[in-house]
Amino acid sequence: MTQEVRTADQRTAATTAGSERAVERPVFIPPADIYETRDNIVVLAEMPGVGPDGVDITLERRMLTVRGRHAGSEHTGYPRVYNEYTDGDYERVFTLSENIDRDRIEATLKDGVLHLVLPKAETAKPRKIELKAS
Amino acid sequence: MALSEFPRMGFDPFAELRRMQSEMNRMFSGFGFATARDFPPINIWLGENSVVVTAELPGVTRDDVTLNLQDDVLTLEGKREPKQPEQNGNWQRRERAYGSFSRAIQLPFRVDADKVEARFNNGVLEVELERLEADRPKKIEIRAA
Numbered sequence: 001m002t003q004e005v006r007t008a009d010q011r012t013a014a015t016t017a018g019s020e021r022a023v024e025r026p027v028f029i030p031p032a033d034i035y036e037t038r039d040n041i042v043v044l045a046e047m048p049g050v051g052p053d054g055v056d057i058t059l060e061r062r063m064l065t066v067r068g069r070h071a072g073s074e075h076t077g078y079p080r081v082y083n084e085y086t087d088g089d090y091e092r093v094f095t096l097s098e099n100i101d102r103d104r105i106e107a108t109l110k111d112g113v114l115h116l117v118l119p120k121a122e123t124a125k126p127r128k129i130e131l132k133a134s
Numbered sequence: 135m136a137l138s139e140f141p142r143m144g145f146d147p148f149a150e151l152r153r154m155q156s157e158m159n160r161m162f163s164g165f166g167f168a169t170a171r172d173f174p175p176i177n178i179w180l181g182e183n184s185v186v187v188t189a190e191l192p193g194v195t196r197d198d199v200t201l202n203l204q205d206d207v208l209t210l211e212g213k214r215e216p217k218q219p220e221q222n223g224n225w226q227r228r229e230r231a232y233g234s235f236s237r238a239i240q241l242p243f244r245v246d247a248d249k250v251e252a253r254f255n256n257g258v259l260e261v262e263l264e265r266l267e268a269d270r271p272k273k274i275e276i277r278a279a
Contacts, residue, residue, distance in 0.1 A: 031229040038222055046192040046230055048257035071256060078179035078186055081242070085175035085190055097226075112192035112257015 026088035030068065030114075034094075039125070041098060041118040047090045048112035049073060055109055057116065059102055064094045066114065099123060173235045174210070174259075178242075184264045185241055192257035193230070201252055201261060206241045208261070244269045 030045040047055075047068040054069035068090035099121040106117040179186040189210060191199065199212040216232040241263065249264040 031231075032227060033217070033225070033230050034227040035223045035225045041226075042223075044193075044217065044230065046257075048190040048192040051256050073188065073255075073258065073260075075179040075181075075186055078181045080177060081180040082176070082178035084172075084177060109256075111195060111254065112190075 025070075026086055027091050028088050029092050030066070030090040032092065032094075036098075039119055041096060041100070041120065043094070043114070043116040043118065045090070045092065045114040045116070046112065047109075047114055049087055050090065050109070050112065050114075052109050055107070055114060057105075057107055059100060059105065059118075062096045062099070064096055064100075064118070065092075066094075066116070067091050068114070172237060173231060174237070176210075176237065176239065178239070180242060183270060184262055185243070185245070187239060187241075187261045187263070189237075189259045189261075190257065191254075191259050194257070194259075196254055199259065201250075203245065203247050203250065203263075206244045208239045208241055208263070209236065210239065210259075211236045 030047045032043055032045040034041065034043050036042075043064070043066075045066055045068075049070045050068035051071040054071055056065075056067040056069075058065045070087045070089055073087055096118070101119045101121045104119045108115045174189040174191045176187055176189045179188070187208060187210075191212070191214075194212060194214055198214065199210065202209040202211070211234070213234040214232050244266045245263040246266050250261065252259065252261040254260075
């Protein structure tokens, strides 16, 4: 049996405590999948409508901030008659559990999904400790 | 934001209260919308002689989607496969939805099946359908009596 895709909740708007944005455009929290391998932490974030030049990723200590600016999809001369989603920007902050080697971070954007590979720093990798024979 | 009087005591009993308030505001800010959304969400734009249907399909490629047109009903079907993590990978967070989807969209008029254009752009599918020539409105001249 196939599973029906249904997003359980509507898109959640990102909020920054106590402040307001200058641009009057909605900001959404992009849904994300995160998995961890021995060497990397991989983040997959959905940001439909964002072009490759609209992505902004920063890493400060363990705070990873992902921002996406919508490229805009105005259909001039085409009034909107039915509406289920609105265009908006994306913003999300993650606190990572490991130290990241920031020089080797790889980010790609394909079909509206941001693919982020964050290699763990050498010091954060598990190390096997050999027992010395006494 | 009002600062409470307690920080010098080393703890702030109102911090949690403020956090709760902002959480509640966030929860209710979108109240009134549909709670469960169909996937994918679509928008319809109506031109003079054509209609544009856009759908947000992040992570879906051209090969994963089939578009069918019957009279004035456009059917959008497809499947989104979950990405398997590499070996020894474990999920920390899974928020994206996977599986098959199907949506039937009733168009406002009959369209020409030969003049349909569909393209993907940054995870957004855009389908433009042209109105059937025979179906277009005709202007009727009123003759002077």
